[in-house]
Amino acid sequence: MEREYVKVSKDIIDSILADDVYTRGGNMIVPSDTFISEHIIKKLNAFRVERVTIYRSHSILGNEYLSDKSISESQKQYIEDVNATKSILRGLASGKELDMDNVKTITDSVYERLGDVGSIIECINSIKVADQYTYSHSVNVAFYAMLLGKWMNLSKLQIKDLAMAGLLHDIGKTKISAEIINKKGPLNENEFEVIKRHPIYGYDIIKGFSDIAIDIKRAVILHHEKENGTGYPFGIQGNKKNLYAKIITAADIFDAITSERVYKEKQTPFSAFKEMEKIGYDIVDPMVMGVMFDNMPRYYIGSKVKLDNGEIGEVVYVPSSCAYAPVVKIKEDFVDFAKEKEALISELL
Template identity: 45%
Template structure:
């Protein structure tokens, strides 16, 4: 439910139901943003009199229950993915029932009120050491969100979830000594890794899994629209929508996760990669939708700054996602005007 309220009745925690624009049509705050005192005061300064907010009164009461339910479902999904990978590693067929069960567990959390909690949980869970399994689950969640944000149907969103879950299934045929190597791969080892999309496609084709779109997404999720990807070096529309969705979710989670050979970076570093070089390799429309929506859920996040202090993100300008406003030690730091930078999400 959405309600239209006076700006002076807004309170921290209200969630915007619509974009807020100024008199010139410039976006000030994006739909889905959780309001705080800083944003509310800025809206007053811009003479914004009324805003539409999402208002489910029962949400605050159920928040703890929702978190525990999500954590339970997430852990159950991890176990299902482990079972699937272990079965494949021992020569068993793909268990489609387990894929379906994991898909349904993930899809349960598509609703607006769960997204902020979901993303916070995904960021925290990345400190664990089960990257291979967690990555598949996380990519499935990011695929679900991106598919939702571009208004795909429930049927297509669930396909995106399955594509995310299965995108790296071919790695079950890659030696663990290569997958878990705590150093940069040799050229020969990387050539072996690059076979996993084909292996994944083969695994799905050898099973009773019949959805061609998902199989193509598994096969093509490392392709890039500028022909720089693998295994075929194809471009543009030939890659297919699901594969283009998975490619963005895959790279975002990989960059913002600790891996055996590389430390994670902040979401802002990942945004910068997408904005400065990513548009040549990734679908521009999908990338823009993804980072614009993701940014709204970073507001309120605690961060570590390169001056040794901690702070909290209070605002991210929609027209400059790389320069948030951070509250630290009693002052607001505008990253556009300051040399201080965020080095870690905490």
């Protein structure tokens, strides 16, 4: 994205900082990627910062990407949803109140695609940007939660609630320093203790909004609680989690595994199924995970995959009883990964 070195004034409100801003003594005042609000302008003026570098475009992938004719309309809408989510989260990080109108608009956009599951999954798989994970993850979890609700035959209102819960589940992270959120490596014990507060921060942000259902609020504060009681922030067991929270937990874990992040490469959906089966029902509700395994794998049939030996194949079958072991056609041969112990799928193309 293009950058511009500009004078600090109210004219740059709603822009995004392209570089960290420091005092003359070398202390950071505002981190890069911060949404510039009136509060931020006052802060910069208080430290006598005269000029800053901003992005000219707010787009997560740039206007050039959105204008690319090879991008489908569904993918363009997905990018716009991520950009709108980015605006919400950056606004919160800069001291603004939650933009509830925008939250509802994105929720409606996600819900409108309920009938096109294949397109949703294709969008999520085809557009993964490591340094924008925070924003795309919220939209992805909204999609996955909505699909799980659909497969569980929940009501339209419940499915729409789940989309909103997914969108809001991590908003508490806006109250945690960018240095911790964007750290390129494992968190130390103190940093992890800070991160463990984000469900409570998220609940605090939304608790006063009467138009957010109580089950959504519970999903936000409970989505990191585990079935065996070893989660956070309260350490409660699964029988004390509401259904929305259980669904968000599964969606959150699946997207985290299959997303590329600043400190790790993304894994294939098949690796995610295997890892989720490995962590088992100590973390994820058995019924919710069963619904995921019974329904999601079929949408990867027809996908092109790359093996670790460089060969390219096509997924032709995925057994729900062994979702991480598809049958792949490679040229004229068929490889059953339930039996094959040597070859591995390294990438979903």
